[in-house]
Structure formats: C-alpha cells, structure tokens
Amino acid sequence: MRILEIREVTKPIASPIRNAYIDFSKMTSSLVAVVTDVVRDGRRVVGYGFNSNGRYGQGGLIRERFADRILEADPASLLNDAGDNLDPHRIWKTMMTNEKPGGHGERSVAVGTIDMAIWDAVAKIANKPLFRLLAERHGVEANPRVFVYAAGGYYYPGKDNSALCTEMRSYIDRGYNVVKMKIGGAPIDEDRGRIEAVLKEIDGKARLAVDANGRFDLKTAIDYALMLRDYPLFWYEEAGDPLDFQLQAALGEFYQNPMATGENIFSHQDARNLLRYGGMRADRDWLQFDCALSYGLVEYERTLEVLKSLGWSANRCIPHGGHQMSLNIAAGLGLGGNESYPDLFQPYGGFPDGVRVENGHIVMPDLPGIGFEGKADLYAEMQNLAR
Numbered sequence: 001m002r003i004l005e006i007r008e009v010t011k012p013i014a015s016p017i018r019n020a021y022i023d024f025s026k027m028t029s030s031l032v033a034v035v036t037d038v039v040r041d042g043r044r045v046v047g048y049g050f051n052s053n054g055r056y057g058q059g060g061l062i063r064e065r066f067a068d069r070i071l072e073a074d075p076a077s078l079l080n081d082a083g084d085n086l087d088p089h090r091i092w093k094t095m096m097t098n099e100k101p102g103g104h105g106e107r108s109v110a111v112g113t114i115d116m117a118i119w120d121a122v123a124k125i126a127n128k129p130l131f132r133l134l135a136e137r138h139g140v141e142a143n144p145r146v147f148v149y150a151a152g153g154y155y156y157p158g159k160d161n162s163a164l165c166t167e168m169r170s171y172i173d174r175g176y177n178v179v180k181m182k183i184g185g186a187p188i189d190e191d192r193g194r195i196e197a198v199l200k201e202i203d204g205k206a207r208l209a210v211d212a213n214g215r216f217d218l219k220t221a222i223d224y225a226l227m228l229r230d231y232p233l234f235w236y237e238e239a240g241d242p243l244d245f246q247l248q249a250a251l252g253e254f255y256q257n258p259m260a261t262g263e264n265i266f267s268h269q270d271a272r273n274l275l276r277y278g279g280m281r282a283d284r285d286w287l288q289f290d291c292a293l294s295y296g297l298v299e300y301e302r303t304l305e306v307l308k309s310l311g312w313s314a315n316r317c318i319p320h321g322g323h324q325m326s327l328n329i330a331a332g333l334g335l336g337g338n339e340s341y342p343d344l345f346q347p348y349g350g351f352p353d354g355v356r357v358e359n360g361h362i363v364m365p366d367l368p369g370i371g372f373e374g375k376a377d378l379y380a381e382m383q384n385l386a387r
Contacts, residue, residue, distance in 0.1 A: 001083070001125075002075035005035040006067035006114065009385050010057035013345050017154035020184030020215035028057035029348060030110075033386045034117040036086070038125050040368075046386045047121025048372050051113045052292040052321035053345045054263070061110035066095045070114070085125050088118050092298040108266040108295045115296020116325050116370070124369040130325075131364055134332030144364040146330045147337030148357060149209065149234075150174075151322060152344065153181025153198070161194055165201035168208075171342060175357030177206045178234050180339075183224065184212035192227055199231060211237040214264065218247045225255035235260040235286055243270070249279030260286035263320030266294040268302040275310045282312045286336070290320040291329060300329065322349040324370050331364045347377035 009031050015024040034047040051058060070078065073094045080087040095111050123130040135142035150171035153164060164181065171179045181198060183191045198208055210233060216224060221239035228236050235258040240247040242264035251259070259280070265271050271289060274280060280287070287307070291300040304314050315336040319326040322341040330338050340357075341349040352374030355362050367374045372382060 001079060001086070002037050003034055003070060003078065003086070004037055005033075006062075006070060006117075007033045007035065007385055008059050008062045008067070010059045011381070013053060013348065015344065017156050017344070018185060019154060019182045019211070019213040021213045022054075024053070027053060029053065030057040030059055030062060030113050031381060031385055032062065032113050032117045033382065034114070034121050035386060036121055036125070038121075040124060040127060045121055045124045046382075047117040047119070047124065047369070048382045048386075049113045049116030049118075049120060049325070050292070050323070050348055051109050052290050052323060053341075053348075054320075055106070055109045055293055058106060058110035058113060061106060062114060066110055066114055069094050069097055086118060086122050088115065088122055088296075089298050091115075091118050092296065104266040104270065104294075108299075109293050112292045112294055112296040112299075115298055116292055119297050119325070120369040120372065127368055129364065129366050129368060130328040130370050131330075131332035132366075134329065138333060140332075140334060142332050143334065144331050144366075145361050146327055146364060147318075147361050148176070148327075148340040149178035149180060149318070149337065149360070150176040150342050151180045151211075151339050152342070153179070154344075155182060155185045161197040164194060165197055167343075168198050168206075169201055172202060172206050174342060175359065176340075176342075177360035178209060179206050180209040180211055180234075180237075182213065183210045184215035184220075188220075188223060188227060191224075195228075195231060207232070207234040209234040209237060209260070212239050214238045214241050216240050218250060221247060221251050222254050225251055229255055229257060233257060237261065237288075238263065245274060245276075245278040248274070249277065252279040252281065258284045258286060260288055260318070262286075262288040263290050263293070265289055268299060268306050271303045272306045272310070275307070275312065282310075282316060285316070287312070287317045288320045288339075289317065290326065292321055292323060292325060297325070297329065304333065324351070324372065324375075327351070327362075327364060328370055347375065347381060350375065350378075 038045040237260040317335045318337045322339045
C-alpha cells in the first residue's frame with residue numbers, strides 16, 4: 001500500500017464581497033488529490049482536500065516542500081501498525097520533518113490541505129464515513145445530526161439594508177435558525193442600522209451573530225460591545241486581532257453575552273494561549289478553530305486535548321470554513337456544530353446533494369470518506385484533478 005501521487009491545482013473562488021478587513025476579489029484555494037494504489041469497488045482510492053476561504057491557495061508550499069516529503073518517504077513508514085491503511089499521524093510527522101516550531105502562518109494551511117486529503121483516503125480505504133471512523137477511534141458515539149448556521153451578510157457594492165434582509169430571510173426559508181452578518185466595515189451607526197434591520201426581518205425566527213473579522217482596536221471593540229449588548233445576539237465574533245489576547249480578555253469586562261473567536265488560530269499552542277490569556281469563558285463563548293487552516297485533523301485532535309485539559313468541552317467548538325471535513329469532525333467527535341455558506345465559495349462549501357437543513361441541523365449521509373463524492377459540482381472539480 002502506498003501513495004502514488006499528490007496533485008495540486010490552485011482554483012479561483014473570487015467574489016466582489018468584502019468583510020471589515022479584506023475583499024475576496026482575488027481569493028484562491030488549493031485543491032489536492034492524494035492518489036493511492038488501493039482499489040475499492042473497482043476504482044483506485046483517491047483522497048481529496050482543499051483549504052478554507054479567507055487564506056489563499058498554497059500550491060507553492062504544497063508542491064515545493066510538503067508533498068515531496070511524503071512521496072520520498074519509505075512507503076512502509078506511512079502505514080499503521082497493521083499495515084492495512086495509511087496512518088495520518090505518521091504522514092503528518094513526515095510532512096513536518098525539518099520544520100522549526102512556531103511560524104504557524106501559511107505553512108499550517110498547506111499541511112492542513114494535504115491532511116484533509118489523507119483522512120479522506122484513510123476513511124475510503126476503511127470503507128467508512130470519516131465521522132464514524134473518528135468516533136470508533138476515540139471510543140465515542142457518532143451523532144450524524146449536526147447544528148449548522150448560515151454565514152453571509154457581507155458588504156457588497158450597492159447592497160442596502162433591504163438586500164441584506166432579503167439574504168437573511170432566504171437562510172431562514174432554507175431551514176437555518178442562526179444567521180451571521182459582517183460588521184466593522186461601515187461606521188458604527190450604520191452597522192447599528194444594519195443589525196436592527198436584520199433583527200426586525202428575522203423577527204425571532206432565528207438568532208443573529210455578528211462578525212468583525214479582527215478589525216477593531218480595543219477602544220472600537222468596546223464601543224461596539226456597548227452598542228451590541230442592547231441586542232439578543234448569538235455571538236460577537238473576532239472583535240480584534242486574533243493574537244491580541246489582552247484585547248479579548250479586556251473586552252469581556254464590557255460584553256457579558258457570548259463571544260466567538262479562533263478561526264485565525266492555527267496551532268494547539270496558540271489555542272492554549274488563547275484560553276490561558278484571552279479571557280474566554282467556557283460556559284458561554286465559542287471557539288472557531290478550522291482544521292483546514294491549522295495543520296489538519298491531526299493537529300485538531302491535539303487542540304481538543306488542550307481544551308479538555310483546560311476545562312473546555314468540544315461542544316464549545318463551531319469551526320469556521322463551512323466545509324464537509326469539519327462536519328465530519330463535528331459528527332464524530334461531538335463538536336457544537338459547523339459554519340455553512342449557503343451561497344458563497346461554491347462548489348467547496350455546502351453539503352452532499354439531497355442533504356437539507358431542518359431546524360438548524362443537517363443529518364450526515366453514510367458516504368465513505370469525507371463524502372465529497374455526494375456533491376456533484378464539487379466532485380466534478382476533484383475528478384478533473386485526479387484524471
């Protein structure tokens with residue numbers, strides 16, 4: 001059993017939308033195929049992966065550094081003890097050979113992208129959905145019913161409050177009961193008007209979360225907190241720089257309702273520091289670590305161990321990214337849910353065809369691997385890469 005090839009292509013996911021910090025006019029993503037010599041049901045097993053939105057494609061790092069380390073390794077060193085499947089932890093260690101600690105930026109995205117494809121292949125070789133495989137390995141019960149919320153509400157040229165409300169209403173009509181919008185990309189009074197318009201539109205049929213994408217300094221974060229606490233929000237997300245733990249801790253003195261952060265925390269070490277020094281509250285706040293940006297599931301398992309050691313439950317995690325990898329982790333390891341992009345970043349976001357949102361939840365289908373083959377538009381892109 002061996003890995004024959006690792007292929008990467010950089011694909012555009014460009015859009016005219018913007019949040020408080022960046023626009024997506026030139027956004028890209030890496031799509032990876034890990035081709036094995038294993039055959040199941042008459043077809044060669046290929047694992048697929050891609051990186052989440054908000055970070056650009058990592059083709060250079062993947063092709064020039066990490067893929068070659070795997071392909072140049074002794075194939076036997078990449079297998080589990082039984083020799084009947086790939087071992088994601090041993091492959092991860094091989095990828096990180098000769099890498100210094102720290103410096104978790106774009107490197108973590110490249111490794112996370114390959115790691116996703118490895119886990120997809122591992123579950124396919126085992127002929128099991130990844131979420132069930134994960135539950136078995138961790139000795140827990142899988143729960144295929146997963147909470148999902150609808151992320152949107154971006155700033156868009158010509159988009160007024162009426163268009164924003166129409167968008168949010170469309171999510172409720174599709175079964176979501178939590179919706180999210182962007183703040184911080186307009187003056188505070190304008191954002192207040194946007195929030196009030198959406199709350200009036202959803203009229204108690206859903207909860208509203210807001211996301212500043214790390215835009216604010218401490219004074220502005222507090223000004224928004226004083227404004228936002230007038231409203232029954234699901235959470236106030238990423239007010240300041242993701243590594244400014246002092247800002248996050250100080251903000252808690254002014255905002256007692258739930259806060260969320262973590263999508264730009266890329267290692268278990270930084271996750272530990274966030275919980276040690278960021279003032280996050282295990283009884284109400286949410287953690288948004290995204291495995292596809294943070295060295296993959298192998299590292300995510302370490303992060304969950306850190307959470308446990310510091311008194312946090314995995315069910316306080318609702319990952320960023322809106323991809324099926326995090327859905328599998330949520331269903332297999334008991335996370336609190338997952339982000340979803342009903343209309344954006346396609347075909348990489350969303351669910352397998354036929355999966356519908358009901359009362360804010362979806363039910364995972366029993367598809368081998370991560371389940372990419374169940375989403376026709378995405379799988380067509382993946383097949384093109386694996387040919």
